[in-house]
Amino acid sequence: MANRTAKILDCETCSGTGEVIADWEKYLEQHEDALAECDDCDGKGTRSADPEHAHIREAS
Ligand SMILES: [Zn+2]
Numbered sequence: 001m002a003n004r005t006a007k008i009l010d011c012e013t014c015s016g017t018g019e020v021i022a023d024w025e026k027y028l029e030q031h032e033d034a035l036a037e038c039d040d041c042d043g044k045g046t047r048s049a050d051p052e053h054a055h056i057r058e059a060s
Pocket residue numbers: 011012013014015016018019038039040041042043044045046
């Protein structure tokens with residue numbers, strides 16, 4: 001029970017923001033649409049650390 005929160009990690013792809021920079025030119029000009037939803041965490045900024053997903057990363 002105490003370790004329940006340890007199963008959720010910050011997404012490494014977007015550093016926990018849920019967004020990734022899709023267009024650097026727009027990003028530098030501070031356009032709103034420069035950011036896109038992160039595919040790895042579906043825009044949530046966190047991802048599950050459960051073993052079912054872990055083995056996929058090890059395989060590649
Ligand atoms: Zn992410």
